[in-house]
Amino acid sequence: MPGWSRAHVLSHIEGGGLALARQARYALRGELIEPYDGGRPARAAAIEAGALREAAALREAVRAAPAEASAAWAAVGPADWSRPVRHRDGDLRSALRPGGGSWRSTRRTPGSVTARGTGRGNCACTCWTIWRPAYPRTCPSF
Incomplete structure (x- = not known):
């Protein structure tokens, strides 16, 4: 994530x-939908806009985001994990499991932006630390 600040990572x-x-x-x-309305350009714009918010x-x-994610994932039953998604x-199962989908990077490096204190770099451990409690225990990947 070259050029990103801590605010971009968050x-x-x-x-x-x-x-x-x-x-x-x-x-x-x-229904199959893009992860972000507007696709990757909208994702980039949302990250840029979000990074302008105050620290608080x-x-x-x-x-707040993990609570919303937990609610969505809690509704997924054992027979639902094979439902297709647009994400990749x-x-x-593949979109939401650790080590797959968006969280593929969680296994790459032991460092994180906050741990290194540089304000730039890989957010893998930061992502995993924040989102780990939100992952559903019903997912076959666990």
Whole structure:
């Protein structure tokens, strides 16, 4: 994530989690949608806009996003994990499991933006630390 500040990383963490929650909600209705309305250009714009928020607003957004994601993923039953999603043309299992989907980077490096204190770099551990409690225990990947 060259050129990103801590605010960009936090905005990315929030938006990515909300996008995956959106994938679950729509998959349960039998609909395929892009993770972000407007695709990748909208994702980039949302991260840039989110990064402009004050620190307190970013903190609150990152704290609130896992609750929304948890609610969406909790609705996924054992028979639903094979439902298709647009995210990487996978299914709910591959989109939401640790080590797959958007969280593929969680296994790459032990460092994180906050741990290194640089304000720039890989957000893998930061993502995993924030989102781990939100992952559904019913997912076959666990």
